[in-house]
Structures are given as structure tokens and as C-alpha cells.
Amino acid sequence: MGPENAPDEVLFAWARERGYTVLTADLDFGHLLSLPGEDGPSAIRLPYTEPPEALPQVLEVLSRFSEASQRGALAVIGPEKTRLRLLPLQ
Numbered sequence: 574m575g576p577e578n579a580p581d582e583v584l585f586a587w588a589r590e591r592g593y594t595v596l597t598a599d600l601d602f603g604h605l606l607s608l609p610g611e612d613g614p615s616a617i618r619l620p621y622t623e624p625p626e627a628l629p630q631v632l633e634v635l636s637r638f639s640e641a642s643q644r645g646a647l648a649v650i651g652p653e654k655t656r657l658r659l660l661p662l663q
Contacts, residue, residue, distance in 0.1 A: 588614035
């Protein structure tokens with residue numbers, strides 16, 4: 574997929590071209606998705622959990638919101654609930 578230190582924009586383009594969902598703890602991804610005209614890729618943000626412990630929550634998000642994920646969405650997994658926003662973000 575490219576260098577480990579590739580800019581976020583490169584990762585986004587790579588994921589968008591392949592229809593992948595980005596799993597991240599990076600707060601910048603939400604900002605990138607809020608830029609005018611951005612409609613993907615979908616992203617799942619893990620601000621409160623490390624990836625190994627978040628696996629059940631990630632699988633639940635992918636299952637519950639599969640249609641939204643295919644259309645383009647940002648899911649934020651929190652300690653109490655998961656928030657979902659469809660793209661493009663307003």
C-alpha cells in the first residue's frame with residue numbers, strides 16, 4: 574500500500590480506489606472527510622480503545638452499518654456508544 578509514513582491523503586486515495594474502510598485512531602481523518610466534496614473512503618475511528626481490544630466493536634460496526642459503510646460513512650467508537658455520520662460530512 575506504500576510507505577509507512579505516507580501522507581493521510583495518499584492512504585485515503587488508496588482506500589477509496591479499492592472500496593476499503595480505514596480503521597484509525599488518528600483525529601485528522603475526520604477532518605479530511607469534512608473537506609468539501611469528500612465522500613470516502615469510509616472510516617472507523619477508535620479514540621478510546623486499542624485495536625486488539627476493539628475487534629468486537631469494529632466487527633459490530635461493520636455488520637450493523639454495512640450499507641452506510643458502502644455508501645461512505647465515518648463511525649466513531651466511544652466508550653458508551655458508536656456514532657455514525659454519512660458522507661459527505663456537513
